[in-house]
Amino acid sequence: MGSADQAWVDQLPIEWQHWLIENLERGCDPGEIGRILHENGFKFTDNGLSTRGATDKKTPDSNQKKQDFNLDHLASGNNFIDAQGQVIRLLGHFENPAIFYFEDMLSPQECDELIHLSEQEGKLARSTVVDNKDGSLQLDQRRSSDSTFFNRGENPLVSKIEQRIGALVNWPVTHGEGLQVLRYQHGGEYRPHFDFFDPKYEGSAKHLAIGGQRVASFILYLSDIAAGGGTRFPNIGLEFRPKKGAGLLFANTDQHGKPHSNSLHAGMPVIEGIKYIATKWLRERQYGKS
Template identity: 45%
Template sequence: MAEGKAMAMQLSVQVASWLHAQVTGGAPLDQVLPALLRQGFDELQVRRIYNAVLSDPDGFKAGFSRAAAGQPAVAHRLPQGQVTAPVAPADGTVPAQLPFHPVAMIPADARTIACDHGGVHVAFRLQRPHVVLFENVLTGEECDALVAEAGPRLQRAGVVDSERGGSRIDERRTSELAVVRRGASPLVARLDARIAAITGVPLAQGEPLQVMRYGVGAEYQPHYDYFDLGRPGQAAHLRNGGQRIASLVIYLNDVEAGGETTFPRCALSVGPRKGSAVFFAYTDAQSRTDPMSFHAGAPVTRGEKWIATRWMREREFT
């Protein structure tokens, strides 16, 4: 009854009925994923079947209801891309879907988070997209030490190759970067633990830090951090750790001019300040992603910008 762009996937009436009840009842993806993997589907197939129910529950139900009644099953075309969270239209009406709550939300009552070096302070928060500005994430000395540790290994930054996987050079991203694995040094191990304490996301779900340098004119044009199921090269990244759920961008120096982190769809701009960090979460338990998290690194117009970025996943990343 379920049909993909280049493949057909058959579900029994019992499994289809169970899946429909689970998804419409709000079951998270990680609750149904193991059961369908045991049925012989791979993870990308499971996500597409799950998304078919999520995006069109009535149409999906009609298909297996016909089969249950002994009528010919109706093929149901599977969504090829991500299911995005609804955005309230201009008239203020509420979309008829479950409310969107990112899994990596920072608690609303968080003001100061006790860490090994003192308190990390919440300076600003926005509900949608879920953006939080932290102060005192790193000390000035730690910022300088991380730059010194990563600087000698800088190379031109790439972007995810959406068709073939891996990464490729693209003019949308004109920084230099060094990948710093978890626990690479005593300094990095200390920062790893601190990031987990601040965000609430276990360290095992974090990708390696990327330390980046942006010179004058360098930028990262507007983009999403999460992966698109409809792009083969991006979907391939889901096999290790699942979808990205949140990003933390730590500012390692004060920039003379430019270099802001911008969110064009909500007219938000965060200026880089040494030791502070901007956190944004964009994926919920049903793996819906937030189009409001569209963001960019504005061009540096004077001086240079150093940042350290950590992307976080749905489950353990190896």
């Protein structure tokens, strides 16, 4: 960026300067960045930048002090962790990417209630994936599950689960997407994929612009199944079998916040039983309204 360009950057409030640099470094589309600045009231004039009308001069998460995401406290901590009154047991962990498998993340009653809430009123519908080109959500044969979605804090159970995850991971609840519930019937699977938004694809920009990268994924297993349905990391030869109430947490990025190629993972085909899971994606910054 030349010095003439630099001048208008310097006129931005400091939170917006950080936001801009982070997004440019991450490879976000400059056009999309410009559109977001414009939407937030920043206007480009012949004299540089006019901030008149800028909405409160705050980035979506500027109230929050920037925190680095890492899971070191879990790797070096206790086997039993009290998260908001729920005693969760750490069964094992793996490095690079950081992966943790927990028992008793949810009680059997909480699993059943979440399934019940998802099944009612025909909420479950065929799952989608993000299109790399335009970022839209598309049906795809690589993901043959049904899913539904709960907004953050949509009901007391969802809220309780979000608080628990926040306490365990030590990450603000506001930095999480809503909770997805998925149902895989016989043969249902989610073929190998990444949960992060790859900055090299055009379609990622609009997702990265709201809340930044998906730094980690938390899968909660809501049902026991007799065969198949593990969550497999093919690059590192690791597979976790569903256990009702268990949780699998894994980082999608390395310690520098860059997408981790070994976070490639798959929901293996269900051979016997119905697999229900809830997925929570944790973002780098605040996602949506607090």
